[in-house]
Amino acid sequence: xxxxxxxxxxxxxxxxxxxxxxxxxxxxxxxxxxxxxxxxxxxxxxxxxxxxxxxxxxxxxxxxxxxxxxxxxxxxxxxxxxxxxxxxxxxxxxxxxxxxxxxxxxxxxxxxxxxxxxxxxxxxxxxxxxxxxxxxxxxxxxxxxxxxxxxxxxxxxxxxxxxxxxxxxxxxxxxxxxxxxxxxxxxxxxxxxxxxxxxxxxxxxxxxxxxxxxxxxxxxxxxxxxxxxxxxxxxxxxxxxxxxxxxxxxxxxxxxxxxxxxxxxxxxxxxxxxxxxxxxxxxxxxxxxxxxxxxxxxxxxxxxxxxxxxxxxxxxxxxxxxxxxxxxxxxxxxxxxxxxxxxxxxxxxxxxxxxxxxxxxxxxxxxxxxxxxxxxxxxxxxxxxxxxxxxxxxxxxxxxxxxxxxxxxxxxxxxxxxxxxxxxxxxxxxxxxxxxxxxxxxxxxxxxxxxxxxxxxxxxxxxxxxxxxxxxxxxxxxxxxxxxxxxxxxxxxxxxxxxxxxxxxxxxxxxxxxxxxxxxxxxxxxxxxxxxxxxxxxxxxxxxxxxxxxxxxxxxxxxxxxxxxxxxxxxxxxxxxxxxxxxxxxxxxxxxxxxxxxxxxxxxxxxxxxxxxxxxxxxxxxxxx
Amino acid sequence: xxxxxxxxxxxxxxxxxxxxxxxxxxxxxxxxxxxxxxxxxxxxxxxxxxxxxxxxxxxxxxxxxxxxxxxxxxxxxxxxxxxxxxxxxxxxxxxxxxxxxxxxxxxxxxxxxxxxxxxxxxxxxxxxxxxxxxxxxxxxxxxxxxxxxxxxxxxxxxxxxxxxxxxxxxxxxxxxxxxxxxxxxxxxxxxxxxxxxxxxxxxxxxxxxxxxxxxxxxxxxxxxxxxxxxxxxxxxxxxxxxxxxxxxxxxxxxxxxxxxxxxxxxxxxxxxxxxxxxxxxxxxxxxxxxxxxxxxxxxxx
Numbered sequence: 001x002x003x004x005x006x007x008x009x010x011x012x013x014x015x016x017x018x019x020x021x022x023x024x025x026x027x028x029x030x031x032x033x034x035x036x037x038x039x040x041x042x043x044x045x046x047x048x049x050x051x052x053x054x055x056x057x058x059x060x061x062x063x064x065x066x067x068x069x070x071x072x073x074x075x076x077x078x079x080x081x082x083x084x085x086x087x088x089x090x091x092x093x094x095x096x097x098x099x100x101x102x103x104x105x106x107x108x109x110x111x112x113x114x115x116x117x118x119x120x121x122x123x124x125x126x127x128x129x130x131x132x133x134x135x136x137x138x139x140x141x142x143x144x145x146x147x148x149x150x151x152x153x154x155x156x157x158x159x160x161x162x163x164x165x166x167x168x169x170x171x172x173x174x175x176x177x178x179x180x181x182x183x184x185x186x187x188x189x190x191x192x193x194x195x196x197x198x199x200x201x202x203x204x205x206x207x208x209x210x211x212x213x214x215x216x217x218x219x220x221x222x223x224x225x226x227x228x229x230x231x232x233x234x235x236x237x238x239x240x241x242x243x244x245x246x247x248x249x250x251x252x253x254x255x256x257x258x259x260x261x262x263x264x265x266x267x268x269x270x271x272x273x274x275x276x277x278x279x280x281x282x283x284x285x286x287x288x289x290x291x292x293x294x295x296x297x298x299x300x301x302x303x304x305x306x307x308x309x310x311x312x313x314x315x316x317x318x319x320x321x322x323x324x325x326x327x328x329x330x331x332x333x334x335x336x337x338x339x340x341x342x343x344x345x346x347x348x349x350x351x352x353x354x355x356x357x358x359x360x361x362x363x364x365x366x367x368x369x370x371x372x373x374x375x376x377x378x379x380x381x382x383x384x385x386x387x388x389x390x391x392x393x394x395x396x397x398x399x400x401x402x403x404x405x406x407x408x409x410x411x412x413x414x415x416x417x418x419x420x421x422x423x424x425x426x427x428x429x430x431x432x433x434x435x436x437x438x439x440x441x442x443x444x445x446x447x448x449x450x451x452x453x454x455x456x457x458x459x460x461x462x463x464x465x466x467x468x469x470x471x472x473x474x475x476x477x478x479x480x481x482x483x484x485x486x487x488x489x490x491x492x493x494x495x496x497x498x499x500x501x502x503x504x505x506x507x508x509x510x511x512x513x514x515x516x517x518x519x520x521x522x523x524x525x526x527x528x529x530x531x532x533x534x535x536x537x538x539x540x541x542x543x544x545x546x547x548x549x550x551x552x553x554x555x556x557x558x559x560x561x562x563x564x565x566x567x568x569x570x571x572x573x574x575x576x577x578x579x580x581x582x583x584x585x586x587x588x589x590x591x592x593x594x595x596x597x598x599x600x601x602x603x604x605x606x607x608x609x610x611x612x613x614x615x616x617x618x619x620x621x622x623x624x625x
Numbered sequence: 626x627x628x629x630x631x632x633x634x635x636x637x638x639x640x641x642x643x644x645x646x647x648x649x650x651x652x653x654x655x656x657x658x659x660x661x662x663x664x665x666x667x668x669x670x671x672x673x674x675x676x677x678x679x680x681x682x683x684x685x686x687x688x689x690x691x692x693x694x695x696x697x698x699x700x701x702x703x704x705x706x707x708x709x710x711x712x713x714x715x716x717x718x719x720x721x722x723x724x725x726x727x728x729x730x731x732x733x734x735x736x737x738x739x740x741x742x743x744x745x746x747x748x749x750x751x752x753x754x755x756x757x758x759x760x761x762x763x764x765x766x767x768x769x770x771x772x773x774x775x776x777x778x779x780x781x782x783x784x785x786x787x788x789x790x791x792x793x794x795x796x797x798x799x800x801x802x803x804x805x806x807x808x809x810x811x812x813x814x815x816x817x818x819x820x821x822x823x824x825x826x827x828x829x830x831x832x833x834x835x836x837x838x839x840x841x842x843x844x845x846x847x848x849x850x851x852x853x854x855x856x857x858x859x860x861x862x863x864x865x866x867x868x869x870x871x872x873x874x875x876x877x878x879x880x881x882x883x884x885x886x887x888x889x890x891x892x893x894x895x896x897x898x899x900x901x902x903x904x905x906x907x908x909x910x911x912x913x914x915x916x917x918x919x920x921x922x923x924x925x926x
Contacts, residue, residue: 291635317675318653338651381812383805385766404764405819406812425655427718428692436695436716440801447805448768477718477799496816500823507827511834518838522845529849533856540860544867551871558878558885565884573887578912580891584898591905592913606903 005168006060008159009053012174015155016046019148019181027188030141031134033207034191037122038145038184041210042152044114045177048243051107052173055241058096059170065092108225108242115218122211126204133195133203145189152182160253173244179252184210213251220247301337306330309348311420316340326420345424347417350484353435355442356380356409357490372498381406381494382446384454405451410490413438413470415481422480430479437477438486441469455491463488647680650688657691657724659734660684669725687734689727693718693798696740698747702808703755711763712806713755715780717747718799726794739795743784750783763805777801 020042027035069090133141156179163171187206194202224242282289304327306312312327313320314334324332327342334340357377370376386403415434417423427433445466446454454462467486474481493501565572593602652658652673660668660676662684670676671691678684697716705711721727724734731738754776762772781800788795807815878885898904908916 287635294638315654315673318651318656318673320654320673381806383764383807385764404760404807404815406807406815426692428655428690428694433693433695433718436697436801436803439803440716443802443805444771444773447764447773448766448771450766493819494816497819497823500820500827504823504826504830507830507834511830511837514834514838515841518841522841522848525842525845525849526852529852533852533859536853536856536860537863540863540867544863544870547864547867547871551874554888555874555877558880558888561884561888562881565881573884576887576891580895581912584895585902585904588898588902588904591903592916593905593907594916604905 005162005171006053006056008162008171009049009056009174012155012159012171012178013046013049013053015152016042016049016174016178016181019152019185020046023145023148023185023188026141026144029134030137030192031132032138032141032188032192032203033126033129034203034210035141035145035188037207037210037214038181038188040118040122041177041184041214042181044111044118045174045181047111047114048177049174051104051243052170052241055096055099055104056170058092058099061092062090062096065090104242105225105228108221111243112218112221112225115214115221119211119215119218122214123208126207126211129204133192138192138195142189142192145185145192148185149182149189152178152185156182156252169240169244172249173241176245176249176252180248183251217245217247220245298336302333302335304332304334304342306332306342306344309346310344311347311417312342312344313420313424314340314342320421343424345417345420347420347423350414350416351431353413353415353431353438355411355413355435355439356382372492373495373502375495377410379408379494380410382409382443383407384446384451385448386451406494407446407451407455408490408492408494409442409446411438411442411466412485412487412490413483414485414487415474415483417480418482419480422478426478426480430481433477434474434479434481437473437479438470441466441473445469454488455493459488459491649675649677650686651675652688655690655692656688657721658686658688659724659728660686661728666725666728669723671724687724687728689721689724689734689736691721691724693720694736696743697803698744698751700804700806701748701751703752705755705760705763706757707759707761709760710808710811711755711760712804712808713751713802714804714806715747715751715777716801716803717743717784717797719743719795719797721794722796723794726792728794730791730793739793742791742793743788743795743797746784746787747780750780750787753783754779763802773802 020039023035023039023042027033027039156175159171159175160179162168163175187210191203191206194206221243224245228242304312304314306327306329308329310329312332314324314327314332315321316335316339321334321340334342357380384405384407386405413434423430445462449462450458463486466488467483470486471483474483492498561572591604650658652670654673656673658670658676659666660670660678662679663682664685667684670686676686678686695716695718697714700712700714702710702712719739727739728734731742757779758772758776761770762776765771777800781797784797784800788797806812906913908914
């Protein structure tokens, strides 16, 4: 009996479309992430079913065309009818061939993009999405997906069985996707139900798992496309449709895993790989191998390898194991999972929490120079008491500036876990609590701090004081951590007022420069005054000496002149006069007037003759080349 | 036969695993749990360990973290008693004290629902306490006048009282002020005041520098004048001493005052003609009187 497989193809297509649209709407309604991802699978399945249905129609047209032409040929009794040109004679066949040659690879490529892109986008979306299934709508959602599972499963099984028994290769892709969608609907229903019972993240985790599955399927599609280029082609053998995923088929029909694997290998290598001894051994002992694998998994969970720098908490049935609460670095034995479990922590690692804004360290274009006046992170301003003004009573509704200042703060606090039991068991998020405690202590210190002191010479001391305070608070909260370092290097005025602070510093420097210049000038003035005083005194001293010596000399000379004068008074005087005259006028210009006419007026031009001197200068000759 | 045994083993393992999942659960050291029977809390488990239960949907276990959880509220604006707008953010350490009470109060034990309730109570208590204190109690240059601890304790006491009244199975262990701030408009005003303060300091530095320099210069000039005047006075004294000493020898010249005066005149002439001089003599001046009677360049009439 000839079945009309196109009808099954269209039913698969419609059911998948219904599951995709309905599943998406219901999943959105209930906030189920897994449901939304599962509906995407159904949507992709609908696409595949659509293409395979179209290909079925082409093949059916080709079959009818061939029948018609066979009929005609028998009626005419000649084969010349087909000799004009095959393409012109078999348009349906040509259409089918063109479809398989061009459209199917193009569609498979688009399918690959949809699968890979979908996996990537969904993964990103899931990273930001909240796992929040509406508690009042979970039952409707679970019921809808359960119904979908039932309908798709029955239809899928029926289609898959027909495809296998009657070898309808084009019915298989749609059937595989229908079965896979059925299972995914069941999983989505379980995820929603899991959220309602005890596993709040079940829905999210399932959605992530489905996302990974979609990625794996996209990889398979990619490899199928690549291998299609190199696959050995046997003439007359009809190929498997490119969009027919073996992985989807295997997941839809897990019992056919072995068959599918064998088919894949046979198809890819061009010979019966499934006849080899290794394959047969694998097929025979699969169950044992699976049991061994489970055994190995359980055995491996009995060993714990704690890395250096780490410590681990060992719990048996949820209780810390007496005497073995903390496992240090090395190899340890424990009961298998799920009896005993370990929780690792990096206790040796120096960890950091930051109070205030965080630097733009991740910004590659950030300047390597950090300046107060240039923003280098999202500012977080802290209040500081204003010591320049006493608190003022503000009037009601008055928005004048209160007696406080603001500081931008970026304080890294480095710490180490010293007591893992306290760190892990006392607080749900110890690191966050430490950050809160540190913020409180920073606020407390700043509200009464001297702004200038904390930004300059008191920074180191304030850092040490702050560290002690945070340590005390950490101990009081039994956090089991040691504060190693509190860095106040990131305290400065807000960017908006920072330039004014810089101006103050610049003016302070200028003030110092002016004072130093005046001091230098004062030193010079005093030094020259001292020198002048010294010169004055010494000149006076010299004059005194000269006076004294001259007086003595003159007295002595006078005493010696007296006998000579007494001996020849007039001659002595004349001689002395002429000797002195000759000596004194030696360098003088003298004019002796010998005129006897006393009535004449004689004019003297005593100006020095400068021109004559200049006129006597000779100009040197230019040098010869 | 062998294949049947294997199938039996695998089936057995699966049944055991499935059974354990259905009939048991573990509670960690960090957890407490409530077991509900047909939705009604029937067992409170506050010790870690392995426990049995009837399968879902008859019994269901709900686990909670019993450690202290930290929650911080929003940065909210309130008015202090001296009418300053102040933004505050506090953090609260809370834990579930009674899971059986906690579970039904918050939509099946939702921590986020509990935190929403806590936020409401906290905000109310915070506003009330902030309104009772002046800004100086929060920010003060004198550490002794700060009332941080008192404010925190007041907020905590109010929150605890409200939680006790609600009887919702959670307690607040600690509370701290995480952040203080000002509204944007006030922040701008503070920025302007800070800028003005700096401008005052800039002017102060500018004029102080000039004034200081001027002081130093005038002090130096005064000192220089003192040094110079002292030196000049000393020089006058020295010269006087020299003259006095020279005067001691004047009686020697009294032996022949005429000769002494003649000698002085000669010395004066010699001294005055040291520089380049132009002298005009007539023939009556000795020694040019020797030219008397010589023929001149112009015959006498």
